Amino acid sequence: MADRKRVAQQALVDRVLGGDGRASADERARAFRNEGLDPPLDALIGKVAGEAAQVTDADVAAAKASGRTEDELFELVVCAAVGRSARIYDAGLAALEQALAEEGPGHAS
Amino acid sequence: MRLDVLNHGYRPGTKLLFAVIRLFSGRPLPDAAKLTFYRPDFYGTRAKEFTHEAMRGPSAWSVGDRELMAAYVSKVNGSAFCIGAHTATATRAYQDEARVAAVLDDLDAPPVEEPLRSTLRMLGRLVRDGEVAAADMREVLAAGATPEQVRDALAVCAAFDTTGRLADAFGFELLSPEGYAAGAKFLLKRGYR
Numbered sequence: 001m002a003d004r005k006r007v008a009q010q011a012l013v014d015r016v017l018g019g020d021g022r023a024s025a026d027e028r029a030r031a032f033r034n035e036g037l038d039p040p041l042d043a044l045i046g047k048v049a050g051e052a053a054q055v056t057d058a059d060v061a062a063a064k065a066s067g068r069t070e071d072e073l074f075e076l077v078v079c080a081a082v083g084r085s086a087r088i089y090d091a092g093l094a095a096l097e098q099a100l101a102e103e104g105p106g107h108a109s
Numbered sequence: 110m111r112l113d114v115l116n117h118g119y120r121p122g123t124k125l126l127f128a129v130i131r132l133f134s135g136r137p138l139p140d141a142a143k144l145t146f147y148r149p150d151f152y153g154t155r156a157k158e159f160t161h162e163a164m165r166g167p168s169a170w171s172v173g174d175r176e177l178m179a180a181y182v183s184k185v186n187g188s189a190f191c192i193g194a195h196t197a198t199a200t201r202a203y204q205d206e207a208r209v210a211a212v213l214d215d216l217d218a219p220p221v222e223e224p225l226r227s228t229l230r231m232l233g234r235l236v237r238d239g240e241v242a243a244a245d246m247r248e249v250l251a252a253g254a255t256p257e258q259v260r261d262a263l264a265v266c267a268a269f270d271t272t273g274r275l276a277d278a279f280g281f282e283l284l285s286p287e288g289y290a291a292g293a294k295f296l297l298k299r300g301y302r
Contacts, residue, residue, distance in 0.1 A: 003260055003264075004162055004166060005159070005162045005163050005166060005260070005261065005264035006260070006264065008155070008158050008159035008162045008163075009159045009264065009267055009268075011155050011158070011159070012152075012155040012156055012158075012159050015150075015151070015152075015155050016151065016152065019150075019151070021151065044278075047278070048274055048278045049274075051187075052186065052188065052273065052274040052277040052278055053186065053187040053188060053189070053277045054277075055277055055278045055280075057111060057280075060111040060112070060278075070112045070113060070114040070115075070118075071114060071148075073112060074112055074114060074115070074147065074148070074151075075151060077275065077278045077279065078151065078152045078275065080274070080278075081270075081271045081274035081275050081278065082271055084239075084270065084271075084274065085266075085267045085268075085270040085271040085274070086267065087239065088235050088236065088239055088240075088266065088267065088270060089263055089264070089266070089267035091235065091239065091240045091241060092231075092235050092241055092246075092259075092263040092266070093260065093263060095240075095241045095242060095243050095245065095246045096243075096246045096256060096259050096260065096263075098243035098246070099243040099244075099246035099247045099250060100246075100250075100256060102243060102247070103247075103250075
């Protein structure tokens, strides 16, 4: 049976990575993966994907001061958050499938 | 919010809608809702669809259980806005303030039934460490959760891991207890769409 929740999440991931944006698709993908970004953007995105509660006004101000528009930052922050959540979703589903495979047939759903 | 476009960059029709909501409810729209109106084709439309499916779509978990999971994930992430919002919503859904407070205070102490407790513990580990092992999942299954319930819980976790991060990154304004209570009432009546 199709997991409608998973399908809806995948639609969000596909949109933020593959649809139109003010930031390039390449840069959105980097924000999504939290890797390969230049300072000061890397600090902001790293916090969004890591300890998001530690994001400060100064982190956002520094990213803006480096020439980023607010729309680019909106997109890149969204990509960073959606990307980190996608990783834990994937990891959880993979661990579940592994547990079910180890239990053997009969438990599969 | 930390980006001016998220405070002021809405289309005239959307601004009018915000004003009408403020007029009738007596309070401004919470930032969590506002965000979904900003360039909705980029984020809001699909985020709402996913969140609604996770929180209100078919599931063996009750709405209260799922709101509690959202509150718990937010607590592990230290996301103040979402802790407030989903503590209030879980409390209203269960009609049991003590139960929600007890779970968020100490997952091991209160009389939370399995398999909810094991599921929350697994979600906490996943959010904190970014990974879980098959052994963690076997524990949850042994505690009585079905594979479908685990998948449903992971969807709730993903939805609120994202929302909490955006709340903290964009700097959602915290609400008063009355504001969270009003939001909870709305979310139980209308959902996330």
